[in-house]
Amino acid sequence: MIEWLAIPALALGAALVPKGKLSDEKKIRKIFENCKVGIKEGEHFLYPKLIRKHTNDTYTTYIYSTPLGVQSKDFESVTSVLRDGLNKDVEIEFKGVLKINVFEQSLPQSWKYDDSLLNLNTWEIPIGKNHTGVLYHDFEKYPHMLVGGVTRFGKTVFIKESFYTLLMNQMDNAEFYFLDLKGGLEFGKYASLSQVKAVASDVFEAAELLNDIVVDLKKHQKEFRARGYTNIVDTQITKRTFIVVDEGAELSPNIIAGEGKPYAKxxxxxxxxxxxxxxxxxxxxxxxxxxxxxxxxxxxxxxxIVARLSFIAAAQIASMVILDEPGAEDLPSVPGRAIYKVEKNRTVQVPYIDDKYISIKMEERANDIIQASENRKFVNDDRPIEYGENTTPTTNS
Structure with a gap:
């Protein structure tokens, strides 16, 4: 049977490690012992055993064999203890063996967005920066994303960053429907853009908008069946439609009372x-x-939804809803710090973007389009006339 100390003792696991006096390898071993991470056999514990380690310029990887019966979830609670005990950023993977990456440098406390992050003509957005570089999410591979976390820690900023990136990468092919259920305050300002098809600000407008989308969805199903299509990524269709819900709780019939309840349902x-x-x-x-x-x-x-992004969560249960596992509740209180999960968890610092940056760049793009149009008009108006066999120059009599 796997045996753990009580939660207060687990929290003290890092405190029992003398910082600065032991190597990271010995500290990890000490934390395993203090937290009783392992299997009890009689009066003894079998702990994970280090089988090799690898060090490069940015991090060290420790690989452990584990006693039979230990599962990945058995190490989830110890991640934050390792982080505190080592005073370094830590990532844990468990696939047959336990792999602990210990990073020498911490993630940045903040990171500003700029247009170097754009991957033009793709459906990729920068999720964030981790210890190995910038991670991107590709909506062609994983079409949906679930995002959660407490207020003012990065969700709405992430939506704006995603919106701006997709818009700039695919100006002619991206279209958006916003369910901005905070009264339309965040995304109503973009309603005049041709790519923004509608912005709903409450449950009633959301129901009308979603009804239209579902009707179109049914039409597209018939068209796909008629053409023998199964997935849009295997066709020549370039248009993609993004439905963005900012504050899904406002659509819960268990939360909304009164006349809004059937609309929420x-x-x-x-x-x-x-x-x-x-x-x-x-x-x-x-x-x-x-x-x-x-x-x-x-x-x-x-x-x-396969792809998940969780900013700091108020409680473990919230992390379980978004990620299907704990961890987001232990994130540091840093705006933009999040866990991105597809096939595994990665802690990232999400880039920060604000409305001013978006407005300036959108105005620049609009001016570029106007200038290009004027240049084409100038070329068409001033190009020399070429006479052919079917043209006759006119002369003054």
Missing amino acids: FCQAALSEIARIGGGLGLRLIYCTQYPTKEAVPMQVKMN
Whole structure:
């Protein structure tokens, strides 16, 4: 049986390690012992055993064999203890063996967005910077994303960064529907853009918007069947439609009272349908909430979203809703710090972007388009006339 000390003792595991007096290898061993991470056999514990380590310029990887019966979840709670005990950033992987990466440099406390992060003509967005470089998310590979975390730690900034990146990368092919359920205050300002098809600011507008999207989805299904298509990525269709939900809890029938309840129920059903079958038809769902509970995140939505991004969570249960595992509750209180999960967890610092930057860059792009149009007009108006066999120059009599 796997045996752990009580939570207070686990929290003290790092405190029991004398900092600066032991090597990282010995500190890790000490933390395993203090936290009783292992298997009890009789009166003894079998702990993970170091089998090799590798060091490069930025981090050291420690690889441990583990006693039979130890599972990956058995090491989840010790990550924060290792981080505190080593006073360094730590990542843990468990696939048959336990791999602990210990980084010499911490992630930046902040990181500003700039246009060098754009990958033009792709559907990739920069998720964040980790210890090995910049991580990108490709919406062609993983069409939907679930985003959570407490307020004012980066969710809305991430949505704006995603919106701006996708817009600039695919100006002619991206279109957006925003369910800005904070009264339309964040994204209503972009409603005049041709790529922004609609902005809903409450549950009633959201239901109307989603109804239109689902009707179009059904039409696209028929068209795909008629043409023998199964997935839009295998066709010549270039258009992609992003449905962005900012504060999904406002669409929960268990949270909303009164006349909004049936509208909320419809919204959750529509979003579930989009998550289930929309990806192959070109729909991309970004579903965000600061209240990650089973009421706020419909099960069908969650089950059909592979990619997850969690900023700091208020409690372990919130991390479980977004990531299906604990960890987000232990993130440092740094705006923009998050865990990105596809096939595994990666801690990243999400780039910061603000409305001023977006406005300036959008104005520059608009001016470039106007200038290009004027240049084409100038060329068309002033090019010399070429006479051919079917043209006759006119002369004054």
